[in-house]
Amino acid sequence: MTKANNLAIYPYIVYCSQAVQHMDKEALDKIITTAKHHNPRFGITGLLVFGSGIFFQWLEGAGET
Ligand SMILES: Cc1cc2nc3c(=O)[nH]c(=O)nc-3n(C[C@H](O)[C@H](O)[C@H](O)COP(=O)(O)O)c2cc1C
Secondary structure: OEEEOOEEEOOEEEEEEEOOOOOOHHHHHHHHHHHHHHHHHHOEEEEEEEEOOEEEEEEEEOOOO
16 A cells, blocks of 8 residues: 555556446346455455446455455
């Protein structure tokens, strides 16, 4: 973690990717369920947006686990 002007900055990654298959609600729910299960264990938080066949994801974490 870096500190700049009392603002904590965690390592992060931001990317876009195109789904290679049709993503229905069930498939999206599966990703969210998996992320909710795994991410907290590794101190990872994030944001996942899906629209028009494209994912946008922001992931950040302390990078120490
Ligand atoms: C766009 C996208 C974002 C994902 N984000 C996470 C995540 O934040 N955390 C995680 O543990 N898995 C994440 N996954 C992995 C999936 O949740 C999981 O591996 C997948 O649903 C398993 O599918 P399978 O059984 O068909 O391999 C992501 C997958 C995709 C496609």
